[in-house]
Amino acid sequence: MSVPLVDIRSVSHRFGQLAVLKNVSLQIEPGSYTILLGPSGSGKTTLLSILGGFVTPSEGKVFIRGEDCTAMPPAKRPTTTVFQDYALFPHMSVGGNVGFGLRMQGVDGATRAARAREALALVGLASAFDKKPHQLSGGQRQRVALARALVIEPAVLLLDEPLGALDLKLRRQMQDELKAIQKRVGTAFIHVTHDQEEAMALADHCVVMNDGRIEDEGPPERVYHRPATRFSATFMGESTILAGTVAETTNGIATVATSIGLVLLPGAVQPGANVALAIRPEHLVLGTNEGAVGLGTAEVSDVVFQGSFKRVLATSTIDAALQFIAKAPASATVQTGDTVMVSCKADDMILLANER
Amino acid sequence: MRQFVRVASWVYALAVYGFIFLPVVVLVLFSLQSTSFPIPPFTGPSLRWYEAVLSDVRLTSALVNSLLVAALSSATAVTLGFLSAWGFARFVLPGSGLLRGLITLPLTVSYLIIGMGLLVLFNWAGVPKSLLAAGIGHVVINLPLCFAIIYSQMGDHQINIERAARDLGAPEWKVLLLITVPVMAPAIFAGFFLSMTFSWDEFVISFLLTRFDTTLPVEIWNLLRSGLNPKTNAVGSLVFAVSIVLVVLFELTLLRRKPA
Numbered sequence: 001m002s003v004p005l006v007d008i009r010s011v012s013h014r015f016g017q018l019a020v021l022k023n024v025s026l027q028i029e030p031g032s033y034t035i036l037l038g039p040s041g042s043g044k045t046t047l048l049s050i051l052g053g054f055v056t057p058s059e060g061k062v063f064i065r066g067e068d069c070t071a072m073p074p075a076k077r078p079t080t081t082v083f084q085d086y087a088l089f090p091h092m093s094v095g096g097n098v099g100f101g102l103r104m105q106g107v108d109g110a111t112r113a114a115r116a117r118e119a120l121a122l123v124g125l126a127s128a129f130d131k132k133p134h135q136l137s138g139g140q141r142q143r144v145a146l147a148r149a150l151v152i153e154p155a156v157l158l159l160d161e162p163l164g165a166l167d168l169k170l171r172r173q174m175q176d177e178l179k180a181i182q183k184r185v186g187t188a189f190i191h192v193t194h195d196q197e198e199a200m201a202l203a204d205h206c207v208v209m210n211d212g213r214i215e216d217e218g219p220p221e222r223v224y225h226r227p228a229t230r231f232s233a234t235f236m237g238e239s240t241i242l243a244g245t246v247a248e249t250t251n252g253i254a255t256v257a258t259s260i261g262l263v264l265l266p267g268a269v270q271p272g273a274n275v276a277l278a279i280r281p282e283h284l285v286l287g288t289n290e291g292a293v294g295l296g297t298a299e300v301s302d303v304v305f306q307g308s309f310k311r312v313l314a315t316s317t318i319d320a321a322l323q324f325i326a327k328a329p330a331s332a333t334v335q336t337g338d339t340v341m342v343s344c345k346a347d348d349m350i351l352l353a354n355e356r
Numbered sequence: 357m358r359q360f361v362r363v364a365s366w367v368y369a370l371a372v373y374g375f376i377f378l379p380v381v382v383l384v385l386f387s388l389q390s391t392s393f394p395i396p397p398f399t400g401p402s403l404r405w406y407e408a409v410l411s412d413v414r415l416t417s418a419l420v421n422s423l424l425v426a427a428l429s430s431a432t433a434v435t436l437g438f439l440s441a442w443g444f445a446r447f448v449l450p451g452s453g454l455l456r457g458l459i460t461l462p463l464t465v466s467y468l469i470i471g472m473g474l475l476v477l478f479n480w481a482g483v484p485k486s487l488l489a490a491g492i493g494h495v496v497i498n499l500p501l502c503f504a505i506i507y508s509q510m511g512d513h514q515i516n517i518e519r520a521a522r523d524l525g526a527p528e529w530k531v532l533l534l535i536t537v538p539v540m541a542p543a544i545f546a547g548f549f550l551s552m553t554f555s556w557d558e559f560v561i562s563f564l565l566t567r568f569d570t571t572l573p574v575e576i577w578n579l580l581r582s583g584l585n586p587k588t589n590a591v592g593s594l595v596f597a598v599s600i601v602l603v604v605l606f607e608l609t610l611l612r613r614k615p616a
Binding site (some may be wrong): 052053054073074075079080081083084085087088089090091100101104105148149151 | 513516517519520521522523524525526527530535538539541
């Protein structure tokens with residue numbers, strides 16, 4: 001493997017007494033779309049600020065293209081940022097905004113205008129060149145901010161919750177465009193969000209963060225289907241979590257003692273270890289347990305119609321603390337108050353070892 | 357009863373505005389007097405006293421001095437005020453609250469005290485009484501004002517704009533010159549025009565710190581010592597007119613809100 005484009009080595013950061021990043025290491029490949037996903041306070045924005053040069057980490061190093069950038073000011077490093085509030089220059093035209101980075105590089109006016117127009121065309125705003133930022137809608141300002149950051153051809157583009165201020169429909173539309181633009185320009189994008197749908201839709205590489213640590217990272221499909229930790233199983237999509245202790249492991253089959261009885265599933269974990277079983281909503285089967293692992297019966301507490309499916313919440317009749325989250329077909333006749341059998345396939349259960 | 361309240365409120369309003377503006381109205385009215393005493397009956401209108409003012413070299417040179425002192429001291433005050441506001445707004449400084457209090461403190465000290473203090477200081481430092489000394493005095497009184505106006509308008513929402521400029525490769529002085537100053541322009545101009553207004557009709561400090569060349573208020577005071585005549589009214593009206601223009605400019609720049 002070649003030198004990674006961005007190499008974050010054991011970075012920790014504190015604001016006063018508060019540790020916001022705890023020994024984070026991360027590598028980013030050229031041309032990739034990386035999403036830093038996490039709840040607020042998880043340290044994802046701080047990590048982005050460290051990459052952008054706005055924050056110097058308390059410990060650790062940041063290398064970009066093999067060069068130590070840890071304390072390099074933003075103006076000098078090959079990154080640009082698309083800010084959450086866009087941070088357009090209100091007194092300049094859209095063309096002036098987009099051309100600003102080139103102007104700072106000493107590019108002459110004519111070339112600057114031509115390249116600014118190209119960048120605006122790339123984001124589908126060719127006609128806005130002479131407008132002022134306040135004449136544009138939120139989505140258009142977003143595009144201007146993107147064009148302004150891309151025109152100087154950074155090695156890494158950093159996006160701080162870029163879609164946070166847009167309404168849902170526009171957000172989904174901008175998502176598709178962001179991905180298309182990223183593929184076209186080939187620049188590595190690092191994008192911070194707390195929206196897991198956004199993460200799954202955009203990421204080549206998804207980094208799940210919580211409490212200043214990286215919980216899990218990898219392609220979004222892998223992170224979704226085989227989350228590494230309980231946190232990523234519940235934050236990146238929903239899961240039913242079944243806590244238990246491994247009773248024995250034979251021939252790659254683990255027997256886990258849980259509050260609703262013994263559950264057998266593939267896995268090799270030391271007997272005696274505390275584990276959690278995570279089951280995605282679409283893998284829970286209600287009303288039958290043919291050819292599957294029985295999880296007892298449960299009383300349906302809520303059914304929410306979601307269009308293409310029904311989201312069902314059910315409380316186990318064996319362990320009242322256990323709540324099942326299931327996805328039933330839209331045609332299912334399940335109703336609140338029903339008592340149903342719950343089951344799933346052994347392969348669909350995710351064994352989360354090393355529970356803290 | 358309601359009728360009475362309405363009438364009473366009109367009477368009250370008229371009384372208040374009359375109290376504030378009657379002296380000015382009288383001043384301006386009798387500056388147009390055609391005879392030699394600014395007392396009723398009104399004999400004008402006539403512009404003879406304005407001609408007399410404009411042909412009086414001492415008054416016109418004092419007027420030019422006043423404009424120069426006002427413009428230069430205000431420019432200095434607004435520059436220093438802007439830089440200190442930027443420093444306080446953007447950097448974490450030790451004892452920031454205390455220092456901010458200190459910088460605005462001169463607002464509460466009387467001009468007489470400031471003028472006397474400067475007189476003693478300049479005397480000790482060997483700086484002669486001059487327009488420069490008066491100008492420095494005006495910077496002392498106007499800097500806190502400019503600082504307060506600009507600091508109050510320097511919100512956090514501009515931090516990301518400055519960051520964006522840095523991020524795109526702008527060195528710090530270009531960030532200030534190309535981004536912060538234009539974005540802050542309304543507050544900067546407002547500070548400038550308000551300083552101009554205060555410097556323009558400031559008397560005590562100019563009186564204490566100038567000698568031969570002096571500013572218009574001091575010259576008017578000299579004129580008043582030989583008694584009232586419509587010429588003093590005319591020059592007073594001119595001072596008032598310039599003040600009005602400056603205040604209007606101040607209001608226009610500060611109150612004009614740009615859409616974000």
